[in-house]
Amino acid sequence: MAGPQNRFRLKNIDNTGFGTNSSVEGGRLVNPDGSNNVRKRGLPVWERISFYHTLLRMKRAHFFLTIMLFYTATNIFFASIYFLVGVHNLSGIQHSESVIDELLAAFFFSSQTLTTVGYGHVAPTGLITNAIASTESLIGILAFAVVTGLIYGRFSRPRAFLLFSSNALMAPFKNGKALMLRMATYKNNHLTDVEAQLTIALHVEENGKTVTRFYPLPLEMSRINSMASSWTIVHNITEESPLFNYDQKALSEAKAEVMVYVRAFDDHFSNTVQQRTSYLSSQVLFGARFIPMFQRSDDGSYTLLDLSKINAHEPADLP
Amino acid sequence: MAGPQNRFRLKNIDNTGFGTNSSVEGGRLVNPDGSNNVRKRGLPVWERISFYHTLLRMKRAHFFLTIMLFYTATNIFFASIYFLVGVHNLSGIQHSESVIDELLAAFFFSSQTLTTVGYGHVAPTGLITNAIASTESLIGILAFAVVTGLIYGRFSRPRAFLLFSSNALMAPFKNGKALMLRMATYKNNHLTDVEAQLTIALHVEENGKTVTRFYPLPLEMSRINSMASSWTIVHNITEESPLFNYDQKALSEAKAEVMVYVRAFDDHFSNTVQQRTSYLSSQVLFGARFIPMFQRSDDGSYTLLDLSKINAHEPADLP
């Protein structure tokens, strides 16, 4: 029979963690970066958010900008306090008519205290100013401890550094076809014991109601010993495949989403790393195959992997 | 037969780590936070306690208060020493009649040394004062190293951040009933390979003696791939269940305690995390079922999980 009816014969799985009615019109289950497309509420934001992890996952530029802003804001805060207490309690500040100048002097004294650089040409004299400066230097030390922790945390967060092809291809394979996608590590890291797992989510009508069903997509090879260069993972479309007889249109109607989960052991971190992504039906190309992305070096002494070709493909007739 | 006699047919387990006579009148085995209800003695407290872990598990406010107190105490300690040696060995301190003023000056000099801010408007001159200041700045650096380690340790301690429903429900299920409890992650963390395990402790009379027996409670689904939103774990009360025929009163008489153990892989920490909790018989509600805690967002583009509804339930007739 022509038509994507094969799936009724197959057992769907219900331990994906997504419910059968998690179907979302126009949305997706898993975001391209691998996170779940879920938002939370019902708790105040400071209980709902792990600040540490937010700062860990932030882009590098944003992270350093955040620190810069925090540094400036803290100095403004303390400068205001020193100003309110009176800058005459700071020895070394020349008597000046200008409020701005006094505030600036207080600001720079604050920064010298917070970073513990403490030149001393400006120094606290009165009791209150001394107490504030003493507190500020402790805060500076603690803030620095926090920043050290964050920076180390950012460095050492185990990541797979996997680059995925931006398309999944329905390519000729053996005498039929197969769903293929390609991945490679893009950093100088080395993965061993690499395992991949493919799951497809299909939003289908059952008893007049749209429900989401999940099916595993068995792979020709689901584990390799070492991610030496690139790895193309292959789901052969046999009669046992939930995608048997699906074409581009049927995939699109089912709002199909191919969820990819890769787990490996990383040599750098000596830790398990994992990465997830997903492909929407619009990212699946029918009738194309990948072009190899590696070649011998000119002198033949090593293999050269061209990361810019991760998605390189050419048309290929499907049977 | 009416009555909770089913358990005699079932095999209890004895590898829980609790003894059969660990039964404690009025107490519980596992505290709600997952720790064992056991205290230790027989060793001095400093050998019996891991200070690092105590400081790691302390509430944030208590932790920073502890540091503040330690900072103040250390400064008082060194201020006393500088005072005893004589503040005339500190250049820059104005000759003052008042002991208080001298002590305060010594205190602030100490804080400037401990934090290594070292303005220098007050500075050590004599041999002894110099030696003390030199030692204090080393102590300051070491203390700061300790604090940095503690703060990073607090940040990076792998935690599951699981919120459990405050009640376990005896809810209608299929044609019978089931014991259900619900959990969700309350932070922006992401768990994969989530496993749950339920064990019930029943304090029962055997040969005229009260002993504690432990039975595993098999789950309808004991493992999910991804903690995408909430997860309701379900123990179906079949004839094979140790809770078959138990009602609220029987549970209460057996001082039943449902122990929950969840283990998962956390994407943030790239580490295994686990969390435990337990429900006393008084926390088990008969004839209620959970109300879903997630819904589609208004624009349909993502799923919204309302954490304040973690325990939301409604009455439901049991068969």
Place this chain on the structure above:
Amino acid sequence: MAGPQNRFRLKNIDNTGFGTNSSVEGGRLVNPDGSNNVRKRGLPVWERISFYHTLLRMKRAHFFLTIMLFYTATNIFFASIYFLVGVHNLSGIQHSESVIDELLAAFFFSSQTLTTVGYGHVAPTGLITNAIASTESLIGILAFAVVTGLIYGRFSRPRAFLLFSSNALMAPFKNGKALMLRMATYKNNHLTDVEAQLTIALHVEENGKTVTRFYPLPLEMSRINSMASSWTIVHNITEESPLFNYDQKALSEAKAEVMVYVRAFDDHFSNTVQQRTSYLSSQVLFGARFIPMFQRSDDGSYTLLDLSKINAHEPADLP
């Protein structure tokens, strides 16, 4: 037959990592702290030793003493350099006749530079002195980074914190006897999935040559879910036991060594921890049994574990 001949019927294991001729007259294979009784040579000491781990495993007092010595030595080193260059290049040092005073001034300036406290009442003026001070403050910062790393490493090193009974007991068990030893965690840590493994090494004569044979000792229970209080591990002396018919004298003649290996998941570190120890034949007591080391608290609300009773035992007749 009376005599320890049972072992000939049993399969010995050869994957212990110890060779069959690792038999050492009068020595032991595993030290009480769990390390192997092996020393290495053939490489220079700095290649053969991991300084990081040596500093990590050092006793706390020794560790801080080492830091103190390093701090003093570095200051003496730099003080000598400042002295050789000439202390007149350090502004603020009063012209003094005494070499000792100049050296002391240089020493304290060095310590102020190394800790970056930098009061500034003494400060470098000439080019060379400035360059040295600039280098010293960098070294100070790097040394501090190293110390921070070491202190965090010491804190966070996953350890099982297991206390073992100092004796293994041959105690009455069921209708026969069993080899028992007891362990408990002595800190406020919590172990789950605790596994124990017992191996016995027997130095026996085979074909006129003394060889070492290793046999696993099967346990009544080799895994518990949670180390709630203490755990007594039990090897039942059945006809299948390699220790069947062994008495104190036979054990001693075979220079028997019981090697214990415990592996668990620690809740604090969220990491696997392990600990090893071994018992020589002289530590095995025949005809004794452990006295319970836990009891109910006076108000019955929790269990009290008395760590000082870890080895508490009483005589017990063996069958």
Place this chain on the structure above:
Amino acid sequence: MAGPQNRFRLKNIDNTGFGTNSSVEGGRLVNPDGSNNVRKRGLPVWERISFYHTLLRMKRAHFFLTIMLFYTATNIFFASIYFLVGVHNLSGIQHSESVIDELLAAFFFSSQTLTTVGYGHVAPTGLITNAIASTESLIGILAFAVVTGLIYGRFSRPRAFLLFSSNALMAPFKNGKALMLRMATYKNNHLTDVEAQLTIALHVEENGKTVTRFYPLPLEMSRINSMASSWTIVHNITEESPLFNYDQKALSEAKAEVMVYVRAFDDHFSNTVQQRTSYLSSQVLFGARFIPMFQRSDDGSYTLLDLSKINAHEPADLP
């Protein structure tokens, strides 16, 4: 039949992560240090390189040299800025005719700011200079946080510290021969649950085309409990071995490469560690056997392991 034809009967494996045409004339698949002989391009170097890991794997001397260079370069950069803004904005710098002297003064002020030593005999006065110094001290603190993270990362990177024999030997074994190689830990670390895996890559002609085939080499013992001293791993050349009938010449013609993968649990790091290496056919010696590298200590109380003998072997006739 004489000749290395045995492999046609055996199943080759294709999950090594290397392709069948990864054969490289004159090159090798795995470098002696265990990395894959692959280079990447197609992404800018800063996306293709993990700086953290590059700095982690760098030799110690290079690492500290890099820091020294970075420190000097940063100081030159800021010195130039202070000079351009005008050194009259730095109090305490004596008016000097010489540009060099002004630059040097600015350089040392910069280093005092960057390290936060801040003596204060030179101090910023104007607005711009103050602002720059304030920024520089923040940068100093952040750079120091980075260095602390790097140093801790270098310390705590789990490594197996395995020393391999530089040759693999074809040695007499039982009534035939076996491929043997030896390893030992060269630091004071302790490995448990040590697993080894051997794979051979043979570049062979199939249908007139040179392809690379991979075969596992089964080991006599592939796992030991504890790396107590040295471990010789042994692949017996039986009729089932892919190397049956291969001699030195045949190995060389097939450009054979023996890839070794060792995985263990390290007691120090409480972490899984792994190490890889490979032997080219030219490193395989036919007709030799290892000489033991351990002996009893003179007083018989411990075992002495001589690491300089890791590759010690003597000629031995093969059958």
